[in-house]
Structures are given as structure tokens and as C-alpha cells.
Amino acid sequence: MIKKNICMMFIIFTLVGCHGKPPSPQTHETWIKEGYSSADVYHALLECGFNKSYNQTDGLTHNEIAEGELCMLKNGFRCRNPKDHITCDYARYKDLPACQEYIKQKEIKGDRLLK
Template sequence: MIKIIGITPILFFLCSCSLHYMDAPPPSQNQYWIKSGHSLELINVALISCGYDEPRWSVEQQEKVDICMLRKGFVFRDSPYGKVHARCTYPPYQHLPSCQSMKK
């Protein structure tokens, strides 16, 4: 019984660590891309020049933007929150160039 009481706080602590970003909003498109010396504003400019258009967003458009951003030297990171809100874990996105670039 004493072992169970001793383990319970540890389990609660470990569970709370994994839920840290659970209620965080999904990252905006500019938070998925990084490049040395580029601010979020410069990343937004690059996204727009690659055809990013939030109101009419589709997986097909994402593929075109991914190819363009990768060619410009940007690196894709699936989520700034770790595993929470990771786009590449969802089947419709796994084939995208951005997700494939992470496997190299």
C-alpha cells in the first residue's frame, strides 16, 4: 500500500508533463518553418511568395508551398510543441514534402 501511495505522485507528475501543450492552439504556418537569420515576418513573406493563402487552404496547396519553401532553404519542423499538434502524424499530411524531408 505504501508503494502505491509513493508512486501515485510520480505518475501524476509524468502525466502532467506530457499534457503541457495540450490546450495550446495549433501553430500558425510560419511556426512550422525555420531558417537561420529569418524572423517570423520574413518567413511570412517567403510563405506568401510561395503561394500561401490562409482563407483557401488545402492539402494540395500545402504541397506546392512545401516544395517552394524547401527549395528556398527553409527547414520544416513538425511542431514547436513537440508531439502535440504534430501535423505529420495525420495521414492526409504524411505524404507532403515537408513531412518527407524530416525522414532524411
């Protein structure tokens, strides 16, 4: 009876684990530019300082991520989901060296940082 209960608990936990939250999209899937393929986006990310891993921000500092995101914007890319924001849009990153010019431009436009 105990073996049966343990076996049943194992099966339940395994099934519950399979229905968890889906993985986040890969970094190159979050950026788009008209006329650019997924491979083109991937190469642009590499040129902007992202790395070759599944999540191309692995091992990068917040400042390096911000630099890469700003590079992508400068090169005409945008976030695929309009609700997505880049690192510099958040108040907690306002002191990053990479964000200083971006934040000045937001202030001139009257845009607020996100919490």
C-alpha cells in the same frame, strides 16, 4: 437548489474549457531558416502561395499546401520541429500532382512514406 447546481455546472464547464489543448502554431511559426526573422518567413510563405490568415492553409487544397511546402523547402527553409513532416511525406497524399517528383526522390533515396 436547482439554480445553484446549474450555476455550478456552468462554472465547471467554463473552467474545463479554458484548460483545453493549446491552439496550433501559426504556419509561419513552423518554418525556420538561419538568419531569417518571423516576418521574413511570413513573406516567404506568401511568395510560396500560402494566404494571409491566422492558419495560412485555410481555404487551400491539399495539393496547394503541398506545393507551398515544397516551395519553402526549395528556398532553404525547414520545419522548426524535426518531428514535423510535410504533406508529401504521407502515403495518403502520394497521388497529389505536387508530390510526384518529391516521392520519386524519396524512393531513390530509399525513404518510406509515413502512414
